Amino acid sequence: MQTRPRRWRSSPFAPSPPGACRSPRPRIRHRPRAQPCKGTRRVFEEGAWRDVPVWDREALPPEDRITGPALVEEPFATHWIARGWTATLGAAGALIARSDA
Known part of the structure; x- marks a missing residue:
């Protein structure tokens, strides 16, 4: 009995059943715009x-x-803006700090 080599093709993706990718349209909820200044915090700066x-x-x-x-807070970072x-x-939305001197 002689065997023939077989070609196997594999894919990391399985076919999706029909209609599986359909999802209802997300409802967009507009949040009221938050105030940029959240308040104050005590920090030790210049000896006081x-x-x-x-x-x-x-x-x-x-x-x-x-x-x-000043302090600028983000969900995963806090930035110190020195005196x-x-x-x-x-322009791209990055926070840019510059020395006034």
Whole structure:
């Protein structure tokens, strides 16, 4: 008995049953816009405790300028804007800090 080599083709994807990719249209809920300045927080800066403003990064409009000392909070990061520095949003949405000196 002679055997013939067989070709096997494999794929990491299995075919989806008909209609499996259909999903209802998501409902879009518009949240009211949050205030950019969330309040203040005490920080130790230049040898003393001071209250500094805390800004919400996701609520910042492009025209806002944040003058240090200040904190800018994001869901996974907190940015310190030191005294003598100013932070703005760049064209692509990045937070850009520049020295005032």
